[in-house]
Amino acid sequence: MRRNRRRSGQQAVRSGIVVFPGTNRERDMAIALKAASGRAPAMLWHRETELPPLDLVVLPGGFSHGDYLRSGAMAAHAPIMGAVRAFAGRGGYVLGVCNGFQILTEAQMLPGALLRNAAMRFLSRDCVLRVERGDTAFTRGWKPGDVFRAPMAHGDGNYVADADTLDRLEGEGRVAFRYHGDNPNGSARAIAGVLSPSLRVCGLMPHAEDLVDPLMGGIDGRPLFDGLVGALVH
Amino acid sequence: MRVRVSVMLKDGVLDPQGKAIGHALHTLGFGNVGEVRAGRVIELELDEADPARARAQGDEMGRRLLANLVIETFTTEVVG
Numbered sequence: 001m002r003r004n005r006r007r008s009g010q011q012a013v014r015s016g017i018v019v020f021p022g023t024n025r026e027r028d029m030a031i032a033l034k035a036a037s038g039r040a041p042a043m044l045w046h047r048e049t050e051l052p053p054l055d056l057v058v059l060p061g062g063f064s065h066g067d068y069l070r071s072g073a074m075a076a077h078a079p080i081m082g083a084v085r086a087f088a089g090r091g092g093y094v095l096g097v098c099n100g101f102q103i104l105t106e107a108q109m110l111p112g113a114l115l116r117n118a119a120m121r122f123l124s125r126d127c128v129l130r131v132e133r134g135d136t137a138f139t140r141g142w143k144p145g146d147v148f149r150a151p152m153a154h155g156d157g158n159y160v161a162d163a164d165t166l167d168r169l170e171g172e173g174r175v176a177f178r179y180h181g182d183n184p185n186g187s188a189r190a191i192a193g194v195l196s197p198s199l200r201v202c203g204l205m206p207h208a209e210d211l212v213d214p215l216m217g218g219i220d221g222r223p224l225f226d227g228l229v230g231a232l233v234h
Numbered sequence: 235m236r237v238r239v240s241v242m243l244k245d246g247v248l249d250p251q252g253k254a255i256g257h258a259l260h261t262l263g264f265g266n267v268g269e270v271r272a273g274r275v276i277e278l279e280l281d282e283a284d285p286a287r288a289r290a291q292g293d294e295m296g297r298r299l300l301a302n303l304v305i306e307t308f309t310t311e312v313v314g
Binding site: 119 | 247298300304
């Protein structure tokens, strides 16, 4: 039944992708969301101050405002972010990938910060991620301990937070993903993705949305989107 | 008034940019260079005649946008 409803589009998950000046991964994200949900996401310009009715807001990758000042610093104060914050406050689901993760930390919707990669290089290559828990909307497509391949494309992916914050994140099960094998950007405790206390806001550095079709070279990222859609379907 | 906000990474936060600058200085023969820390200076022209108020505004801007207090500290001075 659910499949039929999804195919008809009537009950499909309603997602929106926020576009800032300098965002460049919104179309990749739209492809992944549409493939999983059957419904094309709404594109939301950063100057908007209200959101349409949505189940999921995604902040995609890119270089919002040219990464000036700090990656994500200006976008965190964009007009739409008040509405995104209110949406999350009402229990809405928010996913930030790469620059979107940076924006969520700058907006203090997630703890910590993303600094320049430890080796100073922009990293554009695949990495391997390990799933830390399988019981959240963002990770339910995997089992804890599963590993999967994900493309990285970032200069500022070095996750930092003070020791108390890191301990709290680990203690509360809010580390969603870790780098497996090598730690490409020097992130504290190899953290690649974190969750809010409600488990409804997730930031992830690598681009799961870029491996969702065999034509892209693999489907390792699909469980993120299939899992999300499964969790949010009406 | 002109206000200068200087933003630096907190002590203990890895500063790969400072490290790279230090390496380059060593390569240039400045062998006595120890730790190098890199920061950012932002100068603001404010329509404000009172230095105390100008500085307070700089502080507020530092807290809200110019610095990320998770990883950075900043100082504010009135420079003219």
